[in-house]
Amino acid sequence: MITQMTVKRFKSHKDVALTGLKRINLLLGKNNAGKSSLLEAAFYALTPDNPKAGFELLNEARGILPNDYVWISVFHHLAVQQPVEISLANQQTNTTLRILPLLGNKVAQDVSGAISGGLGKSDPDGLRFEYASGASQTAQNITAQQGRGERSRNQNYIDNLPVIFVPARVHFDSLAAARRFSALKAKQRHEMVVEALKKLDDRLTGVEVLATKAGVELFGNIGEPQMVPLSWMGEGMLRILSLASAVASVQGGVVLVDEIENGIHYSVMPAVWATLMRIAEELNVQVFAVTHSDEMIRAALSASASLKMQDNLRAYRCDLVNGATQITDYDATLLLTAVESEQEVR
Amino acid sequence: MRSNTIQKQKLLIVEGNHEDDFFEAWFKQLGITDIQCMPIGGKTKFGDNIQALVRQAQFRSVNTVVVVRDGDDNPAGAFQSVCNSLQSAGLAQPTGAWNWCTATNPTNTSQQLRLCALILPDGQSHGALEELLMQTVASDVMFNDATGLVTTAVTKLSVPASTRKPPPPHRHGKAKAHAFLSTFEEPDKDQGKAAGKGWWDFNHAVLAPLRAILQAM
Numbered sequence: 001m002i003t004q005m006t007v008k009r010f011k012s013h014k015d016v017a018l019t020g021l022k023r024i025n026l027l028l029g030k031n032n033a034g035k036s037s038l039l040e041a042a043f044y045a046l047t048p049d050n051p052k053a054g055f056e057l058l059n060e061a062r063g064i065l066p067n068d069y070v071w072i073s074v075f076h077h078l079a080v081q082q083p084v085e086i087s088l089a090n091q092q093t094n095t096t097l098r099i100l101p102l103l104g105n106k107v108a109q110d111v112s113g114a115i116s117g118g119l120g121k122s123d124p125d126g127l128r129f130e131y132a133s134g135a136s137q138t139a140q141n142i143t144a145q146q147g148r149g150e151r152s153r154n155q156n157y158i159d160n161l162p163v164i165f166v167p168a169r170v171h172f173d174s175l176a177a178a179r180r181f182s183a184l185k186a187k188q189r190h191e192m193v194v195e196a197l198k199k200l201d202d203r204l205t206g207v208e209v210l211a212t213k214a215g216v217e218l219f220g221n222i223g224e225p226q227m228v229p230l231s232w233m234g235e236g237m238l239r240i241l242s243l244a245s246a247v248a249s250v251q252g253g254v255v256l257v258d259e260i261e262n263g264i265h266y267s268v269m270p271a272v273w274a275t276l277m278r279i280a281e282e283l284n285v286q287v288f289a290v291t292h293s294d295e296m297i298r299a300a301l302s303a304s305a306s307l308k309m310q311d312n313l314r315a316y317r318c319d320l321v322n323g324a325t326q327i328t329d330y331d332a333t334l335l336l337t338a339v340e341s342e343q344e345v346r
Numbered sequence: 347m348r349s350n351t352i353q354k355q356k357l358l359i360v361e362g363n364h365e366d367d368f369f370e371a372w373f374k375q376l377g378i379t380d381i382q383c384m385p386i387g388g389k390t391k392f393g394d395n396i397q398a399l400v401r402q403a404q405f406r407s408v409n410t411v412v413v414v415r416d417g418d419d420n421p422a423g424a425f426q427s428v429c430n431s432l433q434s435a436g437l438a439q440p441t442g443a444w445n446w447c448t449a450t451n452p453t454n455t456s457q458q459l460r461l462c463a464l465i466l467p468d469g470q471s472h473g474a475l476e477e478l479l480m481q482t483v484a485s486d487v488m489f490n491d492a493t494g495l496v497t498t499a500v501t502k503l504s505v506p507a508s509t510r511k512p513p514p515p516h517r518h519g520k521a522k523a524h525a526f527l528s529t530f531e532e533p534d535k536d537q538g539k540a541a542g543k544g545w546w547d548f549n550h551a552v553l554a555p556l557r558a559i560l561q562a563m
Contacts, residue, residue: 030403319403328401338398341386344351345401 001090001286002042002254008085009076010099011037016325022314023280026300027290028346029318034325035290036062038318039165039256042288044129045086045097046163046254051129052142061167062258071124074099080124095133102126102141164246168259168290172238174231178209178216180245185209189248192279196244199271200236200264239263240272247276251283261293269299270306277303281312292346294339301336310336317345352404354382356563359396359413361388365475367538369414372560375548381410381563389415393431400435406454410461410563411437416474417465419516428463437461443469444559464559467519477519479537482550483526492526 006017012034018025027035040058047054064070072078084099100107101124126143184190190207198204203222207230210219218241219227230237239262246255264272273296280287291297297315304313310332319326330338330345338345358381360366366385373381386395392415399405413432417424421443429439438449443465451457467477483489496518503512513521527533527540540546548557 317401317403321406328403330398330401334394334398334401337391337394338401341391341395341398342350343386343395343398343402344349344404345398 001284002088003091004087004089005038005042005045006085006087007038007041009079009082010041010074010084010086011076012320013037013041013325014076016318016327018316018327018329020314020329020331021286023286023309023312024277024300024304024314025286025288026297026313026315027288027318028292028297028315030320030346033318033320035318036168036258039258039288039290041086042088042254043163043165043256044099045088045095048095048097048129048131048133048138051131051140055127055142058165061165061171063167063169069123071101071127074127075101093134095131098130098132100128100130102128102143162250162253164250164253164255166242166246166255166257166260168262172231172242174217174229175215177230177238177241177245178218180249181207181218182209182216184245184248189283192248192275192282193241193244196240196272196275196279197230197237199268199275200240201233235263236265236268243272243276244279247279247285247287248283250285252285254286254288255280257287257289260289260291261296264296266295266299269293269296270302273299273303274307277307277309277312281307281309294346297335297345298339301332301339304332305336315345350384350386350399352382352384352399352402352408354380355408356381356410357399357408357412358383358560358563359399359411360385361415364536364538365414367536368475368541369560371538371541372548372557376557376560378560378563381560389427392428393434396431396435396437400437400453406451406457408451409457409459411459412462412464412559412563414464414466414475417467417469417472417516418474419472419514421465421470421472425463425465425469428465432461432463439463444555446562460563462559464556466556468555472516473519474516475519476523476537478552478556479546480519480522480526481552482547483545486526488526488529492529493522495525496521 001023003021004017004019005021007013008015027038029035043058044051044054059070072080074084076082080101086097088095103124107128126141128139128141130139131137181190181193184193194207197207201222204220206221208219208227209216218230220230220233221227230241243257276287279285300313304310313332315330315335317328319328335345358369360369360383362385366383369383386399413428415424415428425443432439436452438447438461440447440461440463443463446460446462448458448460451459466475467473471477500512503510523537527535527545530545535543
């Protein structure tokens with residue numbers, strides 16, 4: 001489990017450290033405070049085997065177009081001369097990722113003077129991802145040609161990533177959902193997901209992957225004469241399907257969720273949290289969830305208390321103060337105190 | 347419960363909603379609009395609450411914090427307890443009750459922060475805010491009857507044969523205030539709501555030291 005993350009010169013973050021990370025980590029703060037950027041930073045640092053696929057996947061999930069400016073967007077103040085540095089530490093190892101700009105497939109230092117510090121003719125046309133973990137070091141270049149146009153993603157690689165990013169907007173890919181559910185069924189973990197879905201609709205008695213003319217799709221049994229596609233059952237259902245499937249799929253890995261409250265009614269939030277926390281604990285999954293929702297924070301507290309998992313919950317608020325990110329952290333006790341006394345934590 | 351999101355630079359930390367109502371009514375009478383009353387100062391969770399307060403993003407703009415606490419039967423202990431809580435939240439501690447101290451706001455080094463701990467009624471005597479409030483109505487026609495009721499209760503209930511106990515000495519002020527307020531046309535008001543009704547005399551001399559602190563915030 002990651003215990004500490006430091007992020008330097010990445011997007012809006014000049015130098016930020018999240019310490020004392022737990023199994024469930026809430027990221028709070030106003031819009032544009034850099035919460036989602038921290039998820040991105042963690043994602044890149046966790047995809048050393050194929051940063052190119054990770055880069056594409058994440059930009060697509062976040063709706064970032066693969067235009068000419070995508071390369072400089074990762075640098076703090078667009079200052080490409082200063083490499084990004086992201087470090088993740090756990091009890092055993094420390095993994096560091098450096099992201100450097102490329103111009104004509106050469107790193108910035110090799111083309112000194114040619115790289116511009118902003119939007120201009122000499123902008124970088126690629127990125128170099130350098131990973132170091134203990135004695136092991138790897139590096140990969142992502143160039144304009146690879147980053148756009150041709151798709152470098154390998155589905156097997158994506159299915160086996162140690163990290164899953166669940167974007168804020170429901171972007172439902174029924175084939176991918178069916179594939180993930182099938183994989184869970186093969187490992188006999190699918191009931192974890194069904195249990196989560198039942199929190200939203202107690203008529204649901206089972207979920208199956210069925211082949212249709214259009215391909216394969218997830219169907220639910222809700223007591224109707226025939227099973228119905230889950231995609232008919234509303235965004236909340238798909239959201240919970242995405243969340244529960246993600247957590248159940250990455251045993252020993254990490255799930256990054258942007259705006260976790262989206263699509264979920266406040267009344268089921270505690271039950272959804274309880275299910276996610278139970279799966280995360282059972283499968284040793286670490287969750288980082290951005291939220292703007294007071295109800296979601298209260299639900300996380302309530303669920304962690306009911307599961308006696310308060311020691312596994314921590315919250316971090318990002319504030320942009322004079323252009324620099326300031327992190328304020330809360331353990332579960334302090335978070336509960338603040339919420340109970342109606343003090344703002346978001 | 348009321349929202350305790352920081353909205354002003356000057357904060358008056360009180361124990362609960364009754365005190366919140368009381369001071370809000372007084373601020374209105376004094377024409378004070380730049381102080382925010384925050385009912386988060388309950389004894390049992392004050393330490394955690396003040397830590398949560400300092401963690402609010404808006405705390406960095408706060409320049410004045412006054413904590414109001416009843417001295418009850420141990421005013422020195424109440425002051426020490428407030429100081430311990432301030433310290434655990436990274437805030438400076440005044441040298442004595444009703445004294446001001448100034449230090450840097452721990453969340454914003456460019457912001458000075460003044461602090462004061464008001465242990466009621468006067469920093470040294472046992473009791474609470476109500477000891478002062480009852481003095482403001484000493485000339486009221488029902489004052490003697492209300493205080494007399496408490497005196498009688500203490501006498502009658504202090505005998506060994508009594509099946510229940512009278513209010514302890516440090517709570518006599520609260521008991522008298524309840525008895526006094528029960529004599530109004532709306533007999534169910536607490537001291538905070540009574541302040542809103544104008545039943546306490548805010549201009550009374552006994553409230554002058556407290557008024558001076560509020561006006562100096």
